[in-house]
Amino acid sequence: MRLSPLFLAALAVACATPPPPAPAPQAAPPAPSATAPAPARPTPPxxxxxxxxxxxxxxxxQDDYFWLREKENPEVRAYLEAEAAYTAQVMKPTEALQQKLYAEMLGRIQQTDLEVPYRKGGFFYYSRTEEGKQYPIFCRKKGSLEAPEEVLLNPNVLSEGFKFFRVGTFEVSDDGNLLAYSVDTTGFREFTLHVKDLRTGKLGPERIEHTAGFDGAWxxxxxxxxxxxEDDAKRSYRVWRHTVGTDSQTDTLVYEEKNEHFRLSVQRTLSNEYIxxxxxxxxxxxxRFLPATKPSAQFQVVEPRKQDHEYSVDHHGGLFYILTNSGGRNFRLVTAPVKSPGQKNWKELIAHRPQVMLENLVLFKNHLAVLERDTGQPQLLITDLKTGASHRIQFPEQGYAVFPSSNAEFDTPVLRFQYTSLITPWSVFDYDMNTRERKLLKQQAVLGGYDASRYETERLLVPAQDGTQVPVSLVYRKGLKKDGRAPLLLQGYGSYGIPSMPFFNSNALSLLDRGVAVAVAHVRGGGDLGKPxxxxxxxxQKMNTFTDFIAVAEALVARGYTSKERLAIQGGSAGGLLMGAVTNMRPDLFKAVLAEVPFVDVLNTMSDTTLPLTVGEFEEWGNPQVKEEYEYLRQYCPYTNVTAKAYPAMLVKTSFNDSQVMYWEPAKWVAKLRALKTDPNPLLFQINMNGGHGGSSGRYDSLKERAFNYAFLLTQLGVEQ
Structure with missing residues (x-):
């Protein structure tokens, strides 16, 4: 999926003093006087x-910039480098501001920190960070937290010599002796799988390339x-059985998915009994399922696929627990005997409810925890499997995000979950499902003195073009006057059924404290109110995503939260498509646009089945080979619909090795915008030559990128310090 970077839902924008004016002209001796010329504005490529x-x-x-797809063409690289140089020139007056923002954001972070350990198989696992190091270090302790630390993986060492580094799969065998892990060193999601003997610290002979990044099961x-x-289109399509210490060339293919619309994933149930x-x-x-004690047996199908039937499976005792949309679009929960799990034997446990989306479940020995979304609000429903009694965990705020986290033990009465909101830092809780007591284990440290009472949040409902009520989450510094004068950053995504959750982001304090309000539009296309x-x-129906966003922007202006002259918008990946579409539709409504790794060449990309993700996403966007779907895509494709008119100030960002939105999509879009737009507003294009879909992999490098983004937005919004 063309997902936004992880920070999409974490709200951020900041304010800054505009660049100082050029010095006044001076007379040059001797006479006659000559006025010194004003500094020349950089010329865009x-x-x-x-x-x-x-x-x-x-x-x-006419696709005049099709040639920019030629990744190995020196002319392409020269053009990208020219764009980077131009952006650097334009942004040079903001360098001091970038440094200030970076220092502010870094100053709020506990650089040497420790995640809350979780227990699994007699060990406590955790990751920790060290000041000055880009990546977290993966560790464990045996038996108790007082035991000596064992470092399992140190990406700060492994990443030496690479400009990008990301850990994917991370699975320890039941006996705690072996670690299967994968790494990507290009940003193109090219993961290589290794097996490490934790007793000796040595790697086995395994070096298995083109593996799915976050999958695997012992x-x-x-x-x-x-x-x-994965295949050449980066679709995970084959599952293999590997014996540790052997040549992967002899691995056994256990299943191949030949339908290009489908992708594979491999997991083990929390009960540890099934793969x-x-x-x-x-x-x-x-x-498909297989007893974990019989790895050489054949996988069996739970229920054969039927078009539009979605289901997922977990295990408890002699039953499979199945979330299914049979009987309701927002899913219901059924059980089935492991010996005969087909649909004819399904028994309903939780009925379908039109306003409640069943998103996920965690099965323990004596309890069931279900993550629900009730009219847009996430809930945790706890059921005692012995008595059948159920209750929800109560949360204090009107807008928040909550989800299960690091539950690795089956036989425990404790559910671990994470909780956050726009003003509540990330918090880790242990919840006793018997006594209903919750214990705060850790709340994200915000250095420098953070006081949540200084900020205010709201959840609004805005009527869309067709009358549908669209939720909006807002956060701002208390005392904000709704007189239309405040700067505001509006973010959106609205694709793949993924909710735009109101996360806390300490970086946003640099924005809020300067009087910038931040809002998230929960537009249709996301999963904010369930599958419908x-x-x-x-x-x-994709146009609803764009018209919803425009309706939200108009409402925020009409209700006095901001004005057109002080409204910036931001979206990444599929959210970048949103930015491109609404900017074409209503360029007069926005002062500045930040589009990160934007999926803007929709029509051409969805017509090219050789590209990663394309075929599998026909059911999200449409197939241009179908005339009616082609005509609909043509209506909103940002690249196709660029015309000669005035556009807002724009910063477009991408990565050369992005495998989810190819670099040439934003490159072509910028080139066409530059040729056609009629305004003098800045159009900047920054390409990370070493990054992936989420930009740089190191935490310090990522902060510098954020500071750059803020500096652009702040200067365009004209907010003084």
Whole structure:
């Protein structure tokens, strides 16, 4: 999926003093006097135009910048470098501001820190950070937290010599002796799987390339590992059985997914008794299972796939617990006997409720925890499996995010969850499901003295074009006057059924403390109000995503939270598509736009089935080979619909090795905008030559990127210190 970077839902924008004016002209002796010329404005690069007609369904489009797809072409690199140099020139007056913002954000972070350890198989696992180091260090202690520390993986050492480094799979065998882990050193999601003997610290012979980044499961024998590999389009399509210490060339293929709409994932149930292979498309799923004690047996199907039937599986005792959308779009929970798990034997445990989306579940020995979304608000429903009694955990705020976290033990009465809101730092709780007591284990430290009472949050409802009520989350410094004079950053995403959750982000304090309000538009296409909310913003209803966002922006202006001259917008990936579409539709409504790794060349990308993700996303966006779907996509594709008119100030960001939104999409978009736009507003294009879909991998590098973004937005919003 073309997901936004992790920070999409973490709200951020800051204010800064605009660059100082140029010195007054001075007379130059001797006479006659000569006025010193004003500093020349940097000249933006101009990409050459090479006609490339594209004809579909009798409609011909000119793609003059198609040549920018040639990644190895020196001219392409020269153009990208020229754009980077131009952006650096334009942003040079903000360098002091960037440094100030970076120092502020860094100053709030506990640089040497420790995550809350979680227990699994006699060990306490955790990660920790050290001041000055880019990456967290993965550790454990045996038996108790007072035991000596054992470092399992230190990415700060492993990343030496690489400009990008990311850990994917991280799975320890049942006996605690072996670690299967994968790493990506390019940013292109090219994960290589390794196996480390934790007793000796030595790596085995395994070096398995093209593995799915975050998948894998050990069998109960502590020597068999199941993993998935990707095809050339980066679709995880094969699952393999590997015996530790052997050549991966001899691994056994246990399942191949030949339907290009489906992707595979491999997990082990929390009960540890079964290994699951899930095959999923955007609308349909199928799950296979295998006893973890019989790794050489054949996987069996829970329920054969049927178009538009989605389900997921977990295990407890002699039953599978199945979340299914059969009988309701927002899912219900059923059980089925492991010996005959087909749909004819399903028994309903939690009925479908139109306003409540069942998102996920965690099965313990004596309890069931279900993550629900009730009219947009996340809830944790706890059920005692012995008595059948249920209750919800109560939360104090009107807008928040909560979800289970690090539950690795099956036989425990304690549920661990994380809680956060726009003003509440990330908090880790242990909740006793018997006594209903919760214990705060840790709240994210915000150095420098953070006081939540200084800020205010609101949750609004805004009528969309068709009358649908669209939720909006806001946060701002108390005392904000709703007189239309405050600067405001409005963020949005609205795709894949993913909710835009109101996370706390300490970086946003640099913005809020300068009087900038921040808002999130929970537009259709996301999962904020369940599956119907997603359905109402995908395929041939995708325009709702854009008109919802515009309606929210207009309402915030009309209600006095901001004005058109002080409104900035931000979105990443599929949220970058949102930015491109609304900017084409209503360029007069926004002062500045920040589009990160934006999916803006929708029509061309969805027409190219050789690209990663394309075929699997026909059920999200549509298939341009179908005339009606082509015509609908053509209506909103940002690149296709750029025209000669005035646009807001824009900062467009991408990564050269992004595998989810190829760099050439924003590159082509910027080139076309530069050729056609009629305004003098800055259009900046920054490309990270060493990053991935989320930008740089190191935490300090990521903060510098954020400071750069803020500096751009602040100067455009004209907010003084």
């Amino acid at each position: 101009v990409a050459k135009r090479l006609p490339h007609p594209v004809t579909q369904h009798g409609d011909t489009r 069998a109960a024998d502590n020597r068999t590992f199941f993993y998935a590999t 699951l292979i899930s095959s999923t498309s955007s609308t349909t799923s199928e799950v 909310w997603h359905d109402a913003g995908r395929m041939r």
